[in-house]
Amino acid sequence: MLWRAELPTGFDPRDCVFAGNPQTEGAARKVLAVAKRTGDGQDDVAREIVWHIRTSPIAKGDAAFVDAQLNRLAELWRALDTPRAP
Numbered sequence: 460m461l462w463r464a465e466l467p468t469g470f471d472p473r474d475c476v477f478a479g480n481p482q483t484e485g486a487a488r489k490v491l492a493v494a495k496r497t498g499d500g501q502d503d504v505a506r507e508i509v510w511h512i513r514t515s516p517i518a519k520g521d522a523a524f525v526d527a528q529l530n531r532l533a534e535l536w537r538a539l540d541t542p543r544a545p
Contacts, residue, residue, distance in 0.1 A: 475518035
């Protein structure tokens with residue numbers, strides 16, 4: 460899977476919120492895991508998220524909206540490094 464091509468599946472098509480519901484969060488987690496496995500970093504994903512938001516006709520492109528999506532990315536990225544309880 461090329462994570463860049465799959466990244467849009469992590470956004471809600473109605474409001475362009477990243478990983479804001481269980482379906483898009485699951486998709487986002489898969490994409491982030493692939494990005495991490497292939498050696499790409501959080502900054503690489505952040506650039507793609509910003510590009511997706513800026514080019515989306517439905518996204519609120521203001522700084523607060525973008526920051527909220529990047530904060531969600533940071534939460535999910537950290538969670539990839541946190542071992543899950545058995």
